[in-house]
Amino acid sequence: MMGKNPFDLEVEDIAWCPGCGNFGILAALKQSLAELGLAPTEVVLVSGIGQAAKLPHYLAAHFFNGLHGRALPVATAIKAANPALTVVAESGDGDMYGEGGNHFLHAIRRNPDLAHIVHNNMVYGLTKGQASPTSSRGFQTPLQVRGVASEPLNPLTLALSLRASFVARAFAGDIPRTVEILKQAIRHKGYALVDILQPCVTFNRVNTFGWFRKMTYYLEGHDVTDPEAAYRRASESDRLPLGVFFAAAGRATFEGSTGLYEEHTTPLFRRPVDAARLGALIETFRRAP
Amino acid sequence: MMGKNPFDLEVEDIAWCPGCGNFGILAALKQSLAELGLAPTEVVLVSGIGQAAKLPHYLAAHFFNGLHGRALPVATAIKAANPALTVVAESGDGDMYGEGGNHFLHAIRRNPDLAHIVHNNMVYGLTKGQASPTSSRGFQTPLQVRGVASEPLNPLTLALSLRASFVARAFAGDIPRTVEILKQAIRHKGYALVDILQPCVTFNRVNTFGWFRKMTYYLEGHDVTDPEAAYRRASESDRLPLGVFFAAAGRATFEGSTGLYEEHTTPLFRRPVDAARLGALIETFRRAP
Amino acid sequence: MSGGSNFERGEWNLLLAGEAGQGLQVVEALLSEAFRQEGYCVFSGQEFMSRIRGGSNSTLLRIGSGPVRAWSDRTDLAIVFDGKALSRLEKRLQAETLILGDGLQKAGRGRILDVPLRRLAQEAGGALFVNSVGAGILWGIFGGRPEVLDNAVRASFSGKEAALVEKNLAAAGSGLEAGRKLKDSGRVSLALAGPAAVGEGLHLSGTEAIALGAMAGGCNFVFSYPMSPATGIVTFLARHGHDSGILVEQAEDEIGAANMVLGAWYAGARGMAATSGGGFALMSETISLSAMTETPMVVVLAQRPGPATGLPTRTEQGDLQLALGAGHGEFPRVLLAPGNPEQGFALARESFDLADSCQVPVILLADQYLLDSHFDLIAPLRTEAPPQAAIVETTAGYRRYLLTPSGISPRGVPGWGEGLIGVDSDEHDESGHITEDLELRIKMVDKRLRKFGSLAEKAIPAEWLGPEGASHLAVCWGSTLEIVREALACLGRQDLAALHFSQVFPLPEASRQQLERAKCPILVEGNATGQFGVLLTQHWGVRWRHRLLKYNGLPFSVEEVASGLRRILQGEGA
């Protein structure tokens, strides 16, 4: 990319810690949107609450910064009300896999045309360092004083078990490759999960930049249309593969299956009430003369 | 089983439709509990709201018939407060996989020693026939007038993707084999999912007794300790395998990992406040003299 | 409901009783259709158990020469499809009630008359057809024209396979004959004065009225999680809405539904959720989000008795306090509570305009009684002049939370104009970005609260019923409107009037004086603690002399309200 990125926003003061992995995600997302040739007025970012969820305040686009855990239903409805918009739901791992877990399950089943970006720092950042659903066993925090006892949630296998139409993992420390993955996810027609491994330099002293570098590698020669292979690779835990695990083309999207956009793609806000049709419907309740 | 089942309860009027698959589940559960030699005072049933969730009213045991979707957290806490109790969480597919989806995810991760029974009739019975998360694509209802557009949720692959410690599927039309499966689930030390295919004779005219008979078969020669095989078999959709897909022995349970029951197993309600210890803790906030 | 024969009263109260699954609703629909064809006014209401088959349910069917639009405990004639029902209905049977049934055991009030329900049903093809037989018998007793009944059967079973329709026709026909015989024998006589067709000729349930009102209000997005008694609104819109471009989606839970509603409004659509108390409680946090982001929101809160699951298929006005307190923090909201289908339609429509123009959450309080009852309409429904959405095309530099004197900022939507639409759950600046500027915090709180001003201007005054300047005033809200109206008419007193609120929050200041002028205010409310009474005390300092409360899961009946008020007036020496 050359020149000014249209998604750049002058921000007085970014609320993230210096060195945080969120900066990489922000940079990658802006670059992806720009490289896809989108304009800020075409893009809506929907987030929850947390450090990751502050991202929409740091780039130029429409945004809905809602409640902790609730980005996906909001994003699903926005897309369905106006499919011309490019809608990105993004937030933290606690937000999306913890509080928002039920929406995660059912958004995948619905398959709205969204990019779903999760900043996976394996910790609750904003509330100062409690375990998140992806924290490793044994991870000690001020709340989990004896260490995490629960099995960590693997978002990729989970999504694949629900037949998600696009599943990928990226690493915030590698902006160029993350840009490539994000672009595919945003372009993908349907629900697209991108779980981004993101070091939290303040509260996660285990899963650091160095740890992620050591523990990750990129998928190569992997067939993204093979769900079984995808599940197998996503189950790996010795080292964590990065890249696109699965991508299904041609699946019906939520907004597509509503049938509302078959004849024309006018967004709902431009569609007036059909008073004649309503009147006719009411007539069916009148006593036959 | 011979003689009277101690779990039998005289009920004036069972609220289920004649011929409903729930009767089979009730019979199988009572038989399982009795065959395991349990007494009603040792067993707690925890349910949500729905037709399935009325089951605890029809057998003799302790019960907590709580809110729609919320049986698992209640059950988890009961077990942790008194591990001597045998705790069974049971409810419908809408309850457990819809409203209660987030608890489902995280109960699996915690691995409390519960049997989790889901009456999977692929429909919302009590509210009169809307789609449930497991309804097939195209299933028409008064709410899904154009047919279900979402991908059905496969509870088995989902649970396996989260590394559930026990995963099984049964069929309400086969009481003897369901008893065997339930007994294993109840005996299993840790979280045990039993998804029971249950015909709803009133609102589901697709997934009938006949349909299930045709569409199911029992796993044979399957290695229940192999997670990959379990996932593969659970993914089958041409015909649905029945039986135990996966069982992991020796995993730490939620209540076990609390450390509260290491020295002795006294339930919490018998443990008095240690006033001396509390006094000593308070002293640490006093000004050094 | 005053004394005299039903002929003199010009009305006839039928009670249909049976198990779930015996098709009471078919009898209800079939006879409603037939009597309406003949020009009579029909009201019907249901009380039923939370189960799919069995149990014991009943339906009230009131047939009037003039308007009948309220729940009544008087029964002229009961038809009992299942013997178990009888004891449960005891309170609704009078000495003069005729009870039709098949081998019923006498138990309490009323006169039993054997009718061969089961035999005729079997002859027509099986137990299934008992409902059509029953409808036929009643129609025969009434002396209605056979072709009207036939038409009604055809209408009720339209779309069903021909053989089934034929069997039902036969069943109804044999019932009709049996009914005629009974009538001719002189053992039953339930003639009515001739019909005086009233009003609009429209016949709607509360459910249908609210759903149609939502359509008129421009609703094009419905998110819901099924919950009685709200589900009917959603299924109505699913069935009838698609052609009008309405998207209906079942959410994974109520929190999802509520957040989808906000997403829809943010993008310029008009979303609605419908739920009951428990589901609404779950939406509580999202109500607060609606207020903070100033994103409009419409929720139907279909009340049923609580706490918790309570009595899921019955009625109560018990969730007002919940609706008033739902959501953390401080913000304006609107609570509307229709009293009949006309208001149901108008207020559902109005909800969308209020939410849109003031950018606040609007909650429509209905209840099982209103939703499941069918009324003949008296006033017309306003369908002309579709609403004009209060959204603007934005220009670059657009600020979503521009500080304005009214507190309302022009609302842009993504995809229209050059501006960026940023909304935020945190305290924010005019552009929607997070702020910790504590001066700005005060400005934003004040901005949001200033909307109370616009809401006050738009507040819907309470409706005065009965004689002006009466000293005794029954005060009610929501679904009790027509019950209280009829009770007043029965009592026919000059010292008693009523005031009905269809907007319960913010209270319509215009009505305050009317209430303050009353010497003896009497609260009439379908709950145990008098929640609306508390609200009026809090805001207007009303001191209640009497409270008429009901909370057993059934609606008030006209008779109960009338006798309750009579007792109070007598006690007052009035």
Add this chain to the structure above:
Amino acid sequence: MSGGSNFERGEWNLLLAGEAGQGLQVVEALLSEAFRQEGYCVFSGQEFMSRIRGGSNSTLLRIGSGPVRAWSDRTDLAIVFDGKALSRLEKRLQAETLILGDGLQKAGRGRILDVPLRRLAQEAGGALFVNSVGAGILWGIFGGRPEVLDNAVRASFSGKEAALVEKNLAAAGSGLEAGRKLKDSGRVSLALAGPAAVGEGLHLSGTEAIALGAMAGGCNFVFSYPMSPATGIVTFLARHGHDSGILVEQAEDEIGAANMVLGAWYAGARGMAATSGGGFALMSETISLSAMTETPMVVVLAQRPGPATGLPTRTEQGDLQLALGAGHGEFPRVLLAPGNPEQGFALARESFDLADSCQVPVILLADQYLLDSHFDLIAPLRTEAPPQAAIVETTAGYRRYLLTPSGISPRGVPGWGEGLIGVDSDEHDESGHITEDLELRIKMVDKRLRKFGSLAEKAIPAEWLGPEGASHLAVCWGSTLEIVREALACLGRQDLAALHFSQVFPLPEASRQQLERAKCPILVEGNATGQFGVLLTQHWGVRWRHRLLKYNGLPFSVEEVASGLRRILQGEGA
């Protein structure tokens, strides 16, 4: 806080300002420890942004010869670790305030004094040590003994590696020297009258007090989902509770947490959840379940400014209305609101006994100000006589919902006795089984509501502050207690008293007369709409003459309340 030098006043207000991550809390802890070692009374309170690093935060540290226990806007001396802070603090600086900092730009009130913070920190090992340097400087200006500072540093860094402790000791030491020089130069003098050690010698934050009170109440099960400002209670119990057999579990969400609490109580444990407004809103349905199943429940509602996410790290008394209305249907509940750590401890303890004995949900309303402030305790904490659980051994045929005159049924637990414990979210019979018997429905509603009787007996009366029989009465609740108390002391008037409620629902009838007797009631509340005032109007018909409200996210200061009340009294011609 009245005029005169801080020596005469016997107190010294320090303001520490800097970025998140600069270790203001270390300075706070270190100086609190040092001054308390010297026998002084210490109060500290924090205001901070919702971020982990950067931004601009501040901590107030009040040092007194006698009790100081409230938020103040007066600043004798500010130390500024980051220049950005200055403009935000403007309102809390006075003409006589001394501002210490490193190259600060003069901007507004106060006198700037350069101190080499950065240089000394660098010399000690890096920017990290600026906090210990600052603490040293202040201690030097005060003229404190070096060994006391050393001890405090060691105490604050106990458990850290030796090299780090050494560097901090060096940093503090060099600060101390610089502070001494300043003092000796005569440019700063902040001597204090000798200490008069007060009360208990205990120093606790609201968070710690409530957590300890919960332990005293027998809490052995804590479920939570992290949310400021409630998280500290949970982490305290996680750190200190395990040895006492307390299980702390992070739930997947607040709904899960609340339901776990109910499961725990059902099984005979004593569960608690702690959350803030948004999380509490999500628990709303479960509160109703607690009421319906009559399963006890304790929830700490740690308030912060709303709506929605609002200002997540700041303070407000804005969720009373939510707590009053949360949960559908009608049922008793108890809302307690401690005003200081002594009450925090006592009421947290009491919550468990109330929940247990009356089988109702109990909600403890705290707020960020109370929770994050540290107080010296005046009254002792009651730790003897551990609570006796009100559970019974059951016999066969046990009925969980036995109808009793008090409405409270003996509570059995599974695993003790021969009975079966059945609880139900639906309306139920005495055994806990679903019922649709509508007569029984009435009995069960009445049973639940009868508990208001027992609750009334146990209600905690409001505390009267100031002269008996004063004509003007400031009415407050919760965390404003000590602020109002000190404001009253400052004003020292015979015509002004205050009434503080630590139980806000059900209102303690014993206090009604005191309030009704006051000629001029003045509401003092930390929110924009006067929610507690509305409650008092509703229940006791109180008509407010004046309202003193604050809602910018900061607590009231003593000065604000005092001047506000003075203004009102002047206006009243009092």
